[in-house]
Amino acid sequence: MSSPAALTLRDRLRERLPQYWLLVRGDRPVGTLLLLWPTAWALFLAAHGLPSLKVLAIFLCGVWLTRSAGCVVNDYADRWLDPQVARTKHRPLATGAVSAREALWLFVAMMSVAFALVLLTNPLTIALSVVAALLAASYPFLKRYTYLPQVYLGLAFGWGIPMAFAAIQDTVPPIAWLLFLGNLLWTTGYDTWYAMVDRDDDLRAGAKSTAILFGDADLVALAVLYGGFLVAMWLLGRRADLGVDYFVGVLVAAGFIGWQFAVGRTRTPADCFRAFLANQWVGLAIFAGIALDLLL
Numbered sequence: 001m002s003s004p005a006a007l008t009l010r011d012r013l014r015e016r017l018p019q020y021w022l023l024v025r026g027d028r029p030v031g032t033l034l035l036l037w038p039t040a041w042a043l044f045l046a047a048h049g050l051p052s053l054k055v056l057a058i059f060l061c062g063v064w065l066t067r068s069a070g071c072v073v074n075d076y077a078d079r080w081l082d083p084q085v086a087r088t089k090h091r092p093l094a095t096g097a098v099s100a101r102e103a104l105w106l107f108v109a110m111m112s113v114a115f116a117l118v119l120l121t122n123p124l125t126i127a128l129s130v131v132a133a134l135l136a137a138s139y140p141f142l143k144r145y146t147y148l149p150q151v152y153l154g155l156a157f158g159w160g161i162p163m164a165f166a167a168i169q170d171t172v173p174p175i176a177w178l179l180f181l182g183n184l185l186w187t188t189g190y191d192t193w194y195a196m197v198d199r200d201d202d203l204r205a206g207a208k209s210t211a212i213l214f215g216d217a218d219l220v221a222l223a224v225l226y227g228g229f230l231v232a233m234w235l236l237g238r239r240a241d242l243g244v245d246y247f248v249g250v251l252v253a254a255g256f257i258g259w260q261f262a263v264g265r266t267r268t269p270a271d272c273f274r275a276f277l278a279n280q281w282v283g284l285a286i287f288a289g290i291a292l293d294l295l296l
Contacts, residue, residue: 019092023075025067031071033283034157035067039163041183045240054120055164055167059160059164062160065113073107075093075094082094107137114129118163121167125163125166128159131159135152139156147213151188153188153191154185154191161180161183185232194273196211196272197273199211219264219265248289252288256281
C-alpha cells in the first residue's frame with residue numbers, strides 16, 4: 001500500500017510532467033527537425049555515408065535534449081515578453097504553471113545529460129560542445145539588446161555541424177564551415193519568417209528581431225538569405241563531389257523555398273507561420289539528396 005508521501009509525489013509528477021512537456025515543446029517537433037537536419041547532413045558527409053550507430057545515437061539524443069533545453073531557457077528569458085504576445089501568452093512560464101526556478105533546474109538537467117553524451121566522443125568534440133552550451137544559454141537574451149537574434153540562432157543551430165565532423169573525423173575541415181555558413185543563412189531566413197508572425201506584438205513590447213530590422217524590405221532580405229543558402233548548397237555539392245541525387249534534392253528544396261514566398265508574401269501571421277513550417281521539408285530534401293547520393 002502506498003504511503004501518503006508517495007501518493008503526493010506521484011500526483012505532483014502527474015501534474016507537472018504535462019507542463020514540462022509543453023515547456024520543452026514536446027508537442028511541437030518542427031524545431032527539433034530544424035536542428036536535426038543540418039546535424040544529419042554533417043554526420044553523413046563526415047562519414048561519407050552512414051555514420052556509426054554510436055555516433056548517430058549520441059547526436060540524435062543530443063539534438064532533442066539541446067533543442068528542448070533551448071526552449072526552456074528561451075521561455076525563461078522571455079517570461080517578461082511572452083504574456084504580451086498572442087502566440088506565446090499561454091506557455092507554462094507565461095501563465096505561471098511552471099516557476100522560473102523549475103525551468104532553470106530543468107534546463108540544467110537536460111544540458112547535463114547532453115554533455116554526458118558528448119563525453120563519449122573525443123576531446124575536440126567536447127571542447128566544441130562548451131561553445132554550443134554557451135550559444136544555447138545566451139541566445140534567448142539577445143532580443144532585448146539587438147535586432148539580430150535570428151543570426152545568433154543560426155550560430156547555435158549550426159554548431160552541431162562542426163561537432164559532427166569533429167566526432168567522426170577528429171577535425172573540422174573547410175567543407176564543414178561551408179555547410180555551417182549555408183545553414184546560418186537558412187536559419188536566419190526561416191527564423192525571420194517566424195519573427196514576422198509576432199512582429200506587431202514585439203514592436204509593442206519593445207522586443208527586437210530581424211523582421212523588425214528589415215521592415216518593408218523583409219521579402220527582399222529573405223530572398224538574399226535563401227539565395228545565399230542555395231548557392232552555398234550548390235558549392236557544397238561541388239566541393240564534396242556529390243552527384244545527381246544531391247542536386248535533385250537541392251532543386252526540390254528550392255521548390256519548397258519558392259512555395260514559402262508564394263504563401264508568405266501576404267505577410268499575415270498565419271501565412272508567415274506556414275512559410276516557416278515548410279522549412280522542415282527544405283531540410284529533409286537536402287538530407288535525402290545527401291543520403292541517397294552517398295548510400296547509393
